[in-house]
Amino acid sequence: MSVSEDQAAGCRAVLAGQAQGPVIATREALSFWGGVDPATGRVIDVHHPLHGMCLSGAVLLMPTSRGSCSGSGVLLDLILNGQAPAAFVFSEAEDVLTLGALVAAEMFGMTVPVARLSAKVFDTLFQTEHLAMTGAAIRGDTQGLPLDFPLLPPLAATLDLTEDDRAMLAGREGPAAQQAMRIIFGMAAQQGARRLVDVTRGHIDGCIYASPANLTFAEAMEKAEARVRIPTTMNAISVDRDHWREQGVPPAFGVPAQRLADAYVRMGCRATFTCSPYLLDEAPQEDEVIAWSESNAVIFANTVLGARTAKHPDFLDLCIAVTGRAPQSGVYLDANRRPQRIIEVTMPADPDDAFWPLLGYLAGRAASDCIPLLRGVAEARPSRDDLKAMCAAFGTTSAAPMFHIEGITPEADGVFDEPVEVVQIGIRDMAAGWSLLNEGPEEIDLVAIGSPHASVTECRKLADTLDLALGAGRRRHPEVEVMVTAGRAVIGELRAEGTLARLQAAGVRVLPDLCWCSISEPVLPSRTRAVMTNSGKYAHYGPGLAGRPVRFGSLAACVEAAMSGHVEKSLPPWLADGLTTEITTV
Structure with missing residues (x-):
């Protein structure tokens, strides 16, 4: 089967190479971090249609990736240990997995081809069982008919470089800067960028020990004398850097995780160890051009702060x-920050704080491939904590680096260039989403707070709610543990004002450095059978990462679970009442 010239025009090799394998196809984007086991290539995201399938050696067809920036590290590890897909075929722009494949080729001489196809050609390949890729074509067959689709060669970068750029690219600033510039150059080419832009600050996500490849890369760059030249904060890491030995973490994991963090500190990064860098005193300003990684941080920076960063x-x-x-x-460019879809939201009456991560999760599903604008929620006046939770949940289901809320976020009043699609999120959608995030049992034995890292105000609210329950003569269930993860700066403020002592007096463990998406046994108690969280992000990723079912609800519901060890299967009152009203009205 041949294709027309118009169809072939959108088909291009992003990273050229030769590969073949059975086809695994999905129309739903997948986050490799939290979604794919880096040791085996098996899909562990329990909410994804490919759950349980092994991607190793297959040609993976999906529109794009979504979720965590750490997917590039997972892919690099899969490539280095021989468990990666044979090739990737996308129909939309994709950076995270492409970057992992680019680093594998640039630094380790191992090639996994990446292609981007027109929508029509991509749809045709869904019926194909086996594909072979070269730098010039994709070949296979469907229902007995041969397929042969030509591929345009990878885009060549034609960047308008400064003298400083050229010096780094030529190696005059040292081998690490040269390698870094070569990788940036390669990404700029596939993104169609015409120039590079100065950034004022960075945030490193690669310091999390998502896989051994993260350490391999960092130590290779440090050996090449890499040093950061802009103020750079660090994400949560995979261990409590100062106490992991006392916590019983095996040295086989703790030592490389600490080595990874230490390598970045030696390269000049600040040991902030938080996935909520926007909570630090020196948060970015509106229109500031920055370079952040970590999906929730990127979405918060663009959406709430009005700063500018791609999801690096x-x-x-x-x-x-x-x-x-x-x-x-x-989204460094004005034109790419405009909303491309409107989401009209039916607000329930008097929702609690669980509404916002639930809405973020559903908005991501409704705009998995584009930046949306949400209408109908401004009168609810979300707090910064509400927006933090919403941004994190949005990032689990959407590939977009930002969204807008009419009447709330700084760029929400932008003008639409053309009519855009309008979709609805109603009470029934919220009830269905609630059920999806609450597939765990009623009995729980661990409460998880702090994904992303908890803020000072969130911790105060937790302490106040616990004090009310304990002051009324109730006791925490003896078999339920409550754990909070927070950044070092937040913990320091909590200690100074006395909130940390209040939490600890209520039996709450407050952990620095690591966050829920990197916690495993033995920090995660091995006796844990089910988890309760107020995080839409962790409710999505937790079952795959921790191997335990997760329940989701408000902070008050988490405290109630800590007291009783029990979470009702029923909808919360604000959602149940709204559903009854909607059904009655219809």
């Missing part, structure tokens, strides 16, 4: 921090 994959984050330069593409 792991590894590219360090490359940008070393050079101070990023491809001027994506």
Whole structure:
């Protein structure tokens, strides 16, 4: 089967190479971090249609990736240990997995081809069982008919470089800066960027020990004398850096996780160890051009702060921090920050704080491939904590680096260039989403707070709610543990004001450095059978990462679970009442 010239025009090799394998196809984007086991290539995201399938050696067809920036590290590890897909075929722009494949080729000489196809050709391949890729074509067959689709060669970068850029690319600033610039150059080419842009600060996500490949990359860059040239904060890491030995973490994991964190600190990054860098005193300002990694941080920076950052994959984050330069593409550009879909939200009456992560999760599903604008929620006046939770949940289901809320976020009043699609999120949608995030049992024995890292105000609210329950003569269930993860700066403030002592007096463990999406046994108690959380992000990723079912609800519901060890299967009152009203009205 041949294709027309118009169909072939959108088909291009992003990273050229030769590969073949059975086809695994999905129309739903997948986050490799939290979604794919880096040791085996098996899909562990329990909410994804490919759950349980092994991607190793297959040609993976999906529109794009979504979720965590750490997916590039997972892919690099899969490539280095021989468990990666044979090739990737996308129909939309994709950076995270492409970057992992680019680093594998650039630094380790291992190639996994990546292609981007027109929508029509991509749809045709869904009926194909086996594909072979070369730099010039994709070949296979469907229902006995041969397929042969030509591929345009990878885009060549034609960047308008400064003298400083050229010096780094030529190696005059050292081998690490040269390697970093080569990787940036390669990403800029596939993104269609025409120039690089100065950034004022960075945030490193690659310091999490998502896989051994993260350490391999960091130590290779440090050995090449990498040093950051802009103020650079660090994400949560995979261990409590100062106490992991006392916590019983095996040295086989703790030592490389600490080595990874230490390597980034030696390269000049600040040991902030938080996935909520926007909670630090020096948060970015509106219109400030920054280079952050970590999906929730990126979405919060763009959406709530009005700063500008692409969702930079792991590894590219360090490359940008070393050079101070990023491809001027994506949401660095005004035109790409405009909403492309309107989501009209039916507000329930008097929702609690669980509404916001639930809405973020559903908005991501409703706009998995584009930046949306949400209408109908401004009168509810979400707090910063509400928006933090919403941004994190949105990032689990959407590939977009930001969204807008009419009447709330700083760029929500932008003008639409053309009519855009309008979709609805109603009470029934919320009830269905609630059920999806609450598939765990009624009996729980661990309460997880702090995904992303908890704020001072969130911790105060937790302490107040616990004090009310304990002051009324109730006791915490003896078999339920309550754990909070927070950044070092937040914990320092909690200690100074006395909130940390209140939490600890109520039996709450407050952990620095690591966050829920990197906690495993033995920090995660081995006796844990089910988890309760107020995080839409962790409710999504937790079953795959922790291997335990998760329940989701408000902070007050989490405290009630801590007291009783029990979570009702019923909808919360605000959602149940809204559902009854909607059904009655219809």
